[in-house]
Amino acid sequence: MDVRYDEVTQSTKVEAVPLGHLSIETGHLYLDDFADGDRKIARQLEQAAPWLEAAGKRIHRRFGRNARISTCFLVDDYTPSSSSLDQPKPSEVVDIVTAAADQAGFRIDYLAREAGCAIACERPHSGPRDRSALADIVAGLIVEEAAVGANGSRPPTAQTGWLSNGERSPAVAVAMDAPDWDPPEEFGKYKHSVFVDIELWSVDKSVPQAERQYSCSLLSAVWQLLRLGLLRNAGKAVAKPYRFGSNEALPELWSQLPSITQLTPDAAPFAAYQVLSLLPPHFRAAEHAAEIIVDHLRFDGKVLKQTADRARDETNPVTLPDNPVGRVSHLFFDDVHVTHND
Template sequence: MTDTGTAAVFRETTAQPRTAAVPLAQVSLELGHLYMEDFEAGPDRLRAHFAQVKPWADAAQALAGAGGRRARVSTCFLVDDYFTRFSSPAELVPMLVEEAARAGLVIDYLARESGCAVADGVAVAEEVQARLVESPAPGTDGSRPPAVQTGWLANGERSPGGLAEAMAGAEPWQPPAETAARRHSVFLDVELWDERGEHRTWSCPFLAAVWQLARLGLLRHAGDPVLQPLAWQDPRFPRDWDDLPPLVRLNPSAAPFSAYRTCSVLPSRFLSVEHAVRVILDQVDADPAALAQVAGRSRGEGLPVPEEIADRISYVLYPGP
């Protein structure tokens, strides 16, 4: 018998790497955020906001359906129940739905901001933090601890810090420098969290970055999607935010929650936060299998997505409170 030099290799099926796919719309359109100060301003504030959103929602729908294509645009709304607990789902959700409908809009999905920190037992924010890969600026000497230790992430090289040694000549001041600057720098240093004792509070920009990754269908835990919508069919809503799932589907006929691209219609006060979101997303090493799934499916539809995650998100910022 001739020895061919080959041998059978047996592997457990469960040992094969697996990344579940998620359904994808063309565009995830965010109809707004709601914070305590907006709620305290009353229904008029929401009414004015949705009136600003409506033309852009119509434009997103028209663009998605260009060329006779079937438009798949889903809408979502984010409520801050992380930094402050105010009102209740029983009072707030019907008001949101009513004011949106008054403007001719439908909220397909409602999300709790706390779900961007922890959702269904998964420490979502911690897992995204573990995927941060800082882009070292030219000349970086490694003397500054990484973002995962300091909680600060920059888009370039910071000004040198620290005290000069005694009797040593004073070091000349050096400005910060943006890594990808176009002649002049727009340097940003983003706080990702703060800590009091053993309690960590994630920053608004970091949670907003997690929110964008969820809307782009790029969040995975052990290969499974996280922060996925659950249908809510009961006309009543709970009195406590913890009794509402992190992400609920309010519209049974909605297009998928996640999408190839996202667009958010927000008051201009969110500009600094969303700048920080882009800095964070530029340094997140998202699940490669999830990225490949989205890229392959988008090409198959003739809707290829940019390679950079931050380039898949867009905004409409209008003057307002």
């Protein structure tokens, strides 16, 4: 597959994006999860509420009453649904999520689409010229670490779609000639290795000219980078939140919805210096993989400097870590169990 992306050059002006102090992801659900109405959503938001309150108090103590905190909710419209017939419309999901959040004692400022992390669009019914292939851009920024003693027998990440955080066990062609076994080893390990091999995308080889199907891990990395305000396309900001007018109806199809929809009129900025995700534990593996992906990206220095300078110029200065991974936090609460009444 031929992947093309625009890279920021020394002469390109980097567009700034609004930044808050903290972005809190309050939930992440598949469209199939809405088949049972609001029960599962309500339960997840109820579990997130006390942690959201605690995080807010911590930020307010650090930055005062004017601390900029926003909340967001991610809907997975990228993974194929088990039944497209019962797929809820965007307006129905917005009503369910906002009502459940209100019942849990907080509000959700932004609703985001996971498919919008693959290909971003900023306005309803966006055409090809108004879209940015974010997953392709991020995949093109991956820098694979060279394994010690690598002999080229394994193709690079750009060809295989697999990325690891260490050196894999050597492949054995003929069992009878197998050398002594060597375990995989994590780069920069501390005493013992935690080796992870991540699938970034897959391609259906039975379909001619099939497009990549990006993994949850890669899309989660894109999602975190959007929330950190670090993604650009030829220097331009991408996936800017869209606020529907009072007389403007939401599209009928998810593919026609902007990547990020602003739900509250006075919301703090979507992107922030720090991001926190409050999620059920089954997202733990994908989020760990996303951090490894982010750790392997070649960021544009002008974007990082712009963000760091703005943080230091705050009324209460913020010193950001050199590695953006240090700005990402997770809290995994008890899984959601919904009892169905017969």
